[in-house]
Amino acid sequence: MTHEVRGVVSRAKGEPVSVETVLVPDPGPGEALIGVQACGVCHTDLHYREGGIGDDYPYLLGHEAAGVVEAVGPGVTGVVPGDFVILNWRAVCGECRACRRGRPWYCFATHNATQKMTLADGTPLSPALGIGAFAEKTLVAAGQATKVDARARPEAAGLLGCGVMAGYGAAVNTGGVQRDDTVAVFGCGGVGNAAIAAARLVGARTIIAVDVDPRKLESATDFGATHTVDGSKEDPVERIRALTEGNGADVCIEAVGRPEVLEQAFYARDLAGTVVQVGVPTPDMALPAIPMIDFFGRGGALRPSWYGDCLPSRDFPLLIDLYLQGRFDLDRFVSETISLDDVEHAFDKMERGEVLRSVVTI
Ligand SMILES: NC(=O)c1ccc[n+]([C@@H]2O[C@H](COP(=O)([O-])OP(=O)(O)OC[C@H]3O[C@@H](n4cnc5c(N)ncnc54)[C@H](O)[C@@H]3O)[C@@H](O)[C@H]2O)c1
Ligand SMILES: [Zn+2]
Numbered sequence: 442m443t444h445e446v447r448g449v450v451s452r453a454k455g456e457p458v459s460v461e462t463v464l465v466p467d468p469g470p471g472e473a474l475i476g477v478q479a480c481g482v483c484h485t486d487l488h489y490r491e492g493g494i495g496d497d498y499p500y501l502l503g504h505e506a507a508g509v510v511e512a513v514g515p516g517v518t519g520v521v522p523g524d525f526v527i528l529n530w531r532a533v534c535g536e537c538r539a540c541r542r543g544r545p546w547y548c549f550a551t552h553n554a555t556q557k558m559t560l561a562d563g564t565p566l567s568p569a570l571g572i573g574a575f576a577e578k579t580l581v582a583a584g585q586a587t588k589v590d591a592r593a594r595p596e597a598a599g600l601l602g603c604g605v606m607a608g609y610g611a612a613v614n615t616g617g618v619q620r621d622d623t624v625a626v627f628g629c630g631g632v633g634n635a636a637i638a639a640a641r642l643v644g645a646r647t648i649i650a651v652d653v654d655p656r657k658l659e660s661a662t663d664f665g666a667t668h669t670v671d672g673s674k675e676d677p678v679e680r681i682r683a684l685t686e687g688n689g690a691d692v693c694i695e696a697v698g699r700p701e702v703l704e705q706a707f708y709a710r711d712l713a714g715t716v717v718q719v720g721v722p723t724p725d726m727a728l729p730a731i732p733m734i735d736f737f738g739r740g741g742a743l744r745p746s747w748y749g750d751c752l753p754s755r756d757f758p759l760l761i762d763l764y765l766q767g768r769f770d771l772d773r774f775v776s777e778t779i780s781l782d783d784v785e786h787a788f789d790k791m792e793r794g795e796v797l798r799s800v801v802t803i
């Protein structure tokens with residue numbers, strides 16, 4: 442049986458998205474059909490629309506989602522119909538060279554559904570990050586559906602599927618932030634604020650938020666920043682040094698995706714400190730021209746972070762439990778709930794910096 446649903450499609454580079462009829466097949470071997478309940482609007486969806494990720498139009502957008510398993514295909518044992526799940530874009534394969542060496546959070550061969558979802562005329566769709574969840578139903582590999590406690594609100598839980606997990610993981614998994622650390626976070630959107638909340642959760646002593654928008658600095662304080670720096674008015678490197686006894690921060694997290702910000706993060710870091718880059722650059726950007734002697738002489742590490750080096754089966758249930766205990770405030774990321782018809786409008790609000798997350802509810 443094929444399911445006829447509404448979904449948000451990007452048909453061509455730079456053009457507004459539209460709500461279209463999408464045909465979703467019943468799950469085949471290893472697949473799961475998900476009734477989507479909520480899906481956040483992430484900057485990466487806009488990157489797809491702008492052509493920054495690829496040229497495989499039409500795209501079925503949306504990838505930060507929670508919902509309920511409606512059906513599973515042959516051979517699926519991990520989830521059953523009725524399970525409340527968060528969708529992930531790291532369904533680990535268990536067999537690639539990363540998985541075989543016991544490092545599944547780097548899995549190089551993650552699974553997606555094999556069958557295609559299509560437009561009504563049969564044109565195959567490319568689902569964003571292999572998910573495509575701005576739709577009433579979507580088809581994924583069963584490993585992309587991670588079961589969590591069903592008491593969590595879908596609009597909050599879904600955010601763990603991308604941005605919040607990326608920010609939390611950038612701090613805790615990639616950056617290794619621990620108690621007593623000093624941390625600076627550059628860019629306080631959904632991702633940066635999640636890094637700030639994570640740094641507070643694990644006991645960082647000083648958490649410095651840097652942004653060029655005062656509204657974002659206000660939200661960063663709510664998430665746990667101990668100090669804020671307006672990068673449009675003062676030099677973040679000098680301010681961060683001043684706030685850390687002249688040394689710089691142990692961990693600097695770049696959550697914007699721009700070379701000049703990466704350079705600030707590099708120099709705002711203490712000797713032997715770590716720079717984590719979680720912001721996604723565009724293909725035309727190059728690394729800043731940092732003298733090699735500075736790279737060598739300062740020691741430490743520069744670490745890109747994909748999806749916060751997360752392991753969904755470990756991190757999603759953990760963070761949902763912390764959320765339900767009131768220790769990790771996912772609700773605070775939800776600026777508004779919208780319908781499938783409002784995604785284009787939500788992109789405008791995101792670009793104007795008015796929201797942390799608009800979340801489509803279905
Ligand atoms: N690595 C991953 O796995 C992953 C996952 C999700 C998102 N991302 C990326 O993370 C980045 C942030 O995502 P988001 O959803 O939080 O975006 P966002 O647009 O909500 O936030 C970006 C923030 O950066 C601030 N900013 C802009 N220029 C700045 C500057 N020069 N200095 C300091 N701050 C500045 C903006 O004011 C804004 O608050 C994006 O590039 C996104 O694509 C990466
Ligand atoms: Zn693998």
Ligand SMILES: [Zn+2]
Nearest residue numbers: 483485603604
């Ligand atoms: Zn995303």
